[in-house]
Amino acid sequence: MTSQQTYTRQLILASASPRRATLLSEYGYDFIIDPPAIDEPTSIPGIDNPDMLAREISRLKAHDVAPRHKSTMILAADTIACQGTNIFGKPSDRNDAQRILSSIMGTTHHVITGITLLDTSTMKEMMEHEVTSITMRSLRDEELEAYLDSGDWKGKAGAYGIQDYGDAFVTNIQGSFSNVVGLPMEKLAIMLSQITNG
Helix, strand or coil, X not given: CCCCCCCCCCEEECCCCHHHHHHHHHCCXXXXXXXXXXXXXXXXXXXXXXXXXXXXXXXXXXXHHHHHCCCCEEEXXXXXXXXXXXXXXXXXXXXXXXXXXXXXXXXXXXXXXXXXXXXXXXXXXXXXXXXXXXXXXXXXXXXXXXXHHHCCCCCCHHHXXXXXXXXXXXXXXXXXXXXXXXXXXXXXXXXHHHHHHC
């Protein structure tokens, strides 16, 4: 994959996600990883809109990391899956993963990634989000059990990874593929240009 960016500021990835790090590397970004120390909330009082929730959690992550870095650009993101206002975060255990997958199998759901960019030299921030529609086929009982036994659902919004099982589970994608992996790279490039030059 060729680089699609000319960004030269020091970029701090406020995430422990190996998938986000891989995406940034594939697109040619130079960055340092510094995961936030906060516990990711599954809900925030007063926020029931999935788009706003993903954005706000990304903002909390960015501001947690920001005091440790001067004159840099903090990049934080949060990815959730949802059906309407029913939000699916990362499963807490095997039973929770089964609950989530049973809810979205055979349906179309949405994957939302909230992004925050925070310039620590000026404390200027920008928040956006990306939405991708995913249609997932129904899984046979033995398929579901085998996947749950594998543990590959751990740490993944919606209890699955499109890059791992996309061909097996997903029948249609409308929108950004990288968004489902964890970071919409097309939107990120636009945001970096806007916050730098705007």
